[in-house]
Amino acid sequence: MARFKHLARKLRLAAAEKTNKPIPIWVSVKTRMRVRRGFRLRNWRRSKLKNI
Structure with missing residues (x-):
């Protein structure tokens, strides 16, 4: 990802x-x-965020 966001x-x-x-x-x-466990727990490798 770019440095500037x-x-x-x-x-x-x-x-x-x-x-x-x-x-x-x-x-x-x-x-x-x-x-x-929380159902919204996410790992950066396993699942990506949508619409980012």
């Missing part, structure tokens, strides 16, 4: 970076381990 693309990448975090521990404790 447009502001809109930079904001979308920052938002994707923030959402790519595991769920808090208290969520799995509260649901008694029914929810184990």
Whole structure:
């Protein structure tokens, strides 16, 4: 990717970076381990972002 990024693309990448975090521990404790991982977790090699 180019070094210079447009502001809109930079904001979308920052938002994707923030959402790519595991769920808090208290969520799995509260649901008694029914929810184990976040469904939005993404790896930069496995799946790419659309429309960026």
